[in-house]
Amino acid sequence: MSEIIKHRQIVADEWRSVADDETVGTGPVIVSLARFLAEREALLARGEALGVRVPPDVRLDALAGDLPRLALIAVEFPVFKDGRGFSVARLLRERYGFHGEIRAVGDVLRDQLFFMERSGFDAFAVRPGKSLQDALAAFDEFSVTYQAAADDPRPLFRRRG
Amino acid sequence: MYQYDHYDQTLVDQRVAQFRGQVRRYLAGELSDDEFRPLRLMNGLYLQTHAYMLRIAVPYGVLASRQLRMLAHIARTYDRGYGHFTTRQNIQFNWPELERVPDILADLASVQMHAIQTSGNCIRNVTSDPLAGVADDELEDPRPWCEIIRQWSTLHPEFSFLPRKFKIAVSASKQDRAAVQVHDIGLYLVRGADGEVGFRVLVGGGLGRTPMIGQTIREFLPKQHLLSYLEAILRVYNQEGRRDNLYKSRIKILVKALGAAEFGRRVEVEWAQIRDSALQLEPAEIERIRAFFAAPAYAADAAADASFDAHLAADAAFATWVRRNVAGHRVAGYRNVFVSLKPFGRPPGDISAGQMEALADLADRYAGGKVHSTFTQNLLLTDVRQADVYPLWQALAALDLATPTIGTLADIIACPGLDYCSLANAESISVAKSLHARFDELDYLYDLGDLRLNISGCMNSCAHQHVGAIGILGVDKSGEQWYQITLGGSSGNVASLGDVIGPSVRHEDVADTIARVLEVYLEQREPDEPFLDTYRRIGMAPFKARVYGVPAKGRAGKEAAAHV
Numbered sequence: 001m002s003e004i005i006k007h008r009q010i011v012a013d014e015w016r017s018v019a020d021d022e023t024v025g026t027g028p029v030i031v032s033l034a035r036f037l038a039e040r041e042a043l044l045a046r047g048e049a050l051g052v053r054v055p056p057d058v059r060l061d062a063l064a065g066d067l068p069r070l071a072l073i074a075v076e077f078p079v080f081k082d083g084r085g086f087s088v089a090r091l092l093r094e095r096y097g098f099h100g101e102i103r104a105v106g107d108v109l110r111d112q113l114f115f116m117e118r119s120g121f122d123a124f125a126v127r128p129g130k131s132l133q134d135a136l137a138a139f140d141e142f143s144v145t146y147q148a149a150a151d152d153p154r155p156l157f158r159r160r161g
Numbered sequence: 162m163y164q165y166d167h168y169d170q171t172l173v174d175q176r177v178a179q180f181r182g183q184v185r186r187y188l189a190g191e192l193s194d195d196e197f198r199p200l201r202l203m204n205g206l207y208l209q210t211h212a213y214m215l216r217i218a219v220p221y222g223v224l225a226s227r228q229l230r231m232l233a234h235i236a237r238t239y240d241r242g243y244g245h246f247t248t249r250q251n252i253q254f255n256w257p258e259l260e261r262v263p264d265i266l267a268d269l270a271s272v273q274m275h276a277i278q279t280s281g282n283c284i285r286n287v288t289s290d291p292l293a294g295v296a297d298d299e300l301e302d303p304r305p306w307c308e309i310i311r312q313w314s315t316l317h318p319e320f321s322f323l324p325r326k327f328k329i330a331v332s333a334s335k336q337d338r339a340a341v342q343v344h345d346i347g348l349y350l351v352r353g354a355d356g357e358v359g360f361r362v363l364v365g366g367g368l369g370r371t372p373m374i375g376q377t378i379r380e381f382l383p384k385q386h387l388l389s390y391l392e393a394i395l396r397v398y399n400q401e402g403r404r405d406n407l408y409k410s411r412i413k414i415l416v417k418a419l420g421a422a423e424f425g426r427r428v429e430v431e432w433a434q435i436r437d438s439a440l441q442l443e444p445a446e447i448e449r450i451r452a453f454f455a456a457p458a459y460a461a462d463a464a465a466d467a468s469f470d471a472h473l474a475a476d477a478a479f480a481t482w483v484r485r486n487v488a489g490h491r492v493a494g495y496r497n498v499f500v501s502l503k504p505f506g507r508p509p510g511d512i513s514a515g516q517m518e519a520l521a522d523l524a525d526r527y528a529g530g531k532v533h534s535t536f537t538q539n540l541l542l543t544d545v546r547q548a549d550v551y552p553l554w555q556a557l558a559a560l561d562l563a564t565p566t567i568g569t570l571a572d573i574i575a576c577p578g579l580d581y582c583s584l585a586n587a588e589s590i591s592v593a594k595s596l597h598a599r600f601d602e603l604d605y606l607y608d609l610g611d612l613r614l615n616i617s618g619c620m621n622s623c624a625h626q627h628v629g630a631i632g633i634l635g636v637d638k639s640g641e642q643w644y645q646i647t648l649g650g651s652s653g654n655v656a657s658l659g660d661v662i663g664p665s666v667r668h669e670d671v672a673d674t675i676a677r678v679l680e681v682y683l684e685q686r687e688p689d690e691p692f693l694d695t696y697r698r699i700g701m702a703p704f705k706a707r708v709y710g711v712p713a714k715g716r717a718g719k720e721a722a723a724h725v
Binding site: 057080081082083084086087090095109111112114115116118119131134137141142143144145146147148149153154155156157158160 | 166168169171172175176178179182183191196199200282312313315316317318319320321322323324388396399400404434438439440442443446449
């Protein structure tokens with residue numbers, strides 16, 4: 001079982017990401033958005049934790065009604081300089097009120113984690129080959145933030161003391 | 162000017178530590194070149210032809226004297242004794258060693274400076290009017306708004322990996338001196354129907370290889386909604402801007418593809434969701450920031466001085482310099498003094514460590530301890546008592562900082578070009594020198610009047626040649642340096658992009674070509690008509706005919722096509 005960072009800790013990944021042509025089986029699984037939309041009823045009827053992997057150009061309106069029944073949204077980063085996923089996470093948290101796990105998957109590297117966490121991600125599947133221990137340090141690099149974001153709805157000008 | 166509190170200082174200090182770690186990891190092989198590149202760029206560090214280049218932020222062009230002294234220290238300690246002011250009011254050092262960049266940043270942080278977001282696909286240093294706060298045609302000081310934007314944009318969690326770089330400019334005056342219309346977002350402070358001050362919002366301006374003038378998407382934005390509206394624009398851009406092609410990823414391409422009306426509609430839809438959020442600026446915060454920019458206590462008797470007029474009458478060289486390099490001030494008895502970084506035969510925008518230190522002393526003595534950088538690559542001392550202008554001129558002249566050519570053809574705006582930049586196709590500095598050598602008679606320059614000339618070494622257009630009344634663009638032609646010349650550009654209130662005059666010319670023919678263009682202007686202008694107005698009145702044909710001979714169509718068409 002591979003490891004991920006969740007809530008700033010290195011933990012075993014309890015989720016299985018299944019390909020579109022793979023049998024879903026039992027246990028918590030993450031399926032693609034396309035598969036979820038195609039097999040929605042059957043997947044939700046399983047009665048087990050379900051996660052959906054969304055591309056960075058996802059239109060969340062298509063998922064909005066199902067979000068309360070999903071335990072995890074995995075947002076894909078095809079390449080680490082592609083920043084669309086940051087908006088996806090903020091909208092999930094701030095507009096759609098999603099309380100489940102938001103996981104960054106794909107080209108996920110240490111130096112994005114600070115921004116990702118502020119945007120609403122709480123789990124990070126760091127790219128294989130990179131040290132998770134090293135990546136943990138990213139969360140402590142800044143103690144000061146100017147903006148309102150998913151981690152705090154108040155910009156600094158409402159927090160300055 | 163704005164002063165850091167412990168929040169601002171902590172963030173900058175932590176940024177230094179973070180970058181120190183990133184450099185260490187890169188040098189240790191833990192970060193690949195591709196992984197390190199965006200990290201260093203977000204901290205202003207480029208890899209150029211011969212060395213790294215570090216671009217340091219001068220937020221909206223305001224520098225304290227102690228900051229200028231620190232820049233001098235950096236130039237001496239870590240570089241080759243000089244720095245280069247850019248068209249975005251920043252300063253660049255061309256020779257730092259990677260290993261020492263964290264130390265440079267630590268030195269900068271000690272005087273409340275940084276290099277955050279001076280490059281990379283993020284929100285860049287916000288720019289403004291160099292005469293902000295002292296201009297006699299301004300509605301209010303735009304700098305507090307720039308500072309509010311600076312803080313909002315610094316390490317923004319959602320907008321640090323945009324499709325492409327993103328530039329915002331703010332102007333509050335009748336005359337646009339901030340090139341607002343060629344920025345990704347341009348903000349004009351305006352008065353609304355109810356008398357309240359707010360913003361006219363433009364999007365989609367930009368230069369580079371596909372230059373465009375920004376378009377208004379909102380005629381009036383109440384000021385308290387500034388940040389939510391910016392956030393809405395950036396969110397639409399972050400999600401919908403193209404990421405498949407570097408050359409089509411600026412917001413201008415998205416705005417063009419959707420149309421400004423549709424882009425604006427999408428922004429309004431997004432904004433409706435967040436306009437009443439905690440991003441709304443409260444009067445107390447606006448006032449807190451504004452207080453940092455409060456005007457100094459001006460002396461009531463400053464205008465009583467008679468020496469200024471006496472020196473004007475007695476010293477022709479002084480009077481000449483005042484005419485070109487000194488601007489009016491909204492307070493009687495005060496002046497604003499441009500410090501020329503355009504001595505004949507030198508690279509435009511360069512300044513030595515010794516000049517920086519001496520200028521810092523002059524700023525303390527005569528100008529409230531502040532120096533302002535301009536997008537024309539000069540510096541400006543504001544709030545100078547008219548009685549001090551003469552001794553200040555003498556001191557500047559001794560430092561070779563008083564070339565009396567501000568706003569003339571010799572006030573050339575130029576990028577570093579092929580001498581430094583790995584993106585360049587051609588040299589810029591040597592072209593500037595050839596023009597300085599050719600047009601070195603002050604009387605001729607003054608007769609030409611206001612005339613902006615810009616030289617970029619490639620189509621990335623760092624020197625804004627598209628908006629020069631005369632623009633010169635370096636192009637590579639089978640390994641040789643050629644130059645394409647445009648006429649009629651302007652970044653002012655009636656912004657326009659220059660038109661290509663015809664086939665590009667060789668390096669050694671640039672000065673002759675410009676001379677022919679100027680002949681036409683001098684022959685055809687009406688009394689007191691600036692070059693730009695003459696061009697707009699008579700069009701390209703007479704200039705083209707003089708440069709290429711008549712008829713030039715066949716030859717011009719063929720060669721020009723090669724460079725489209």
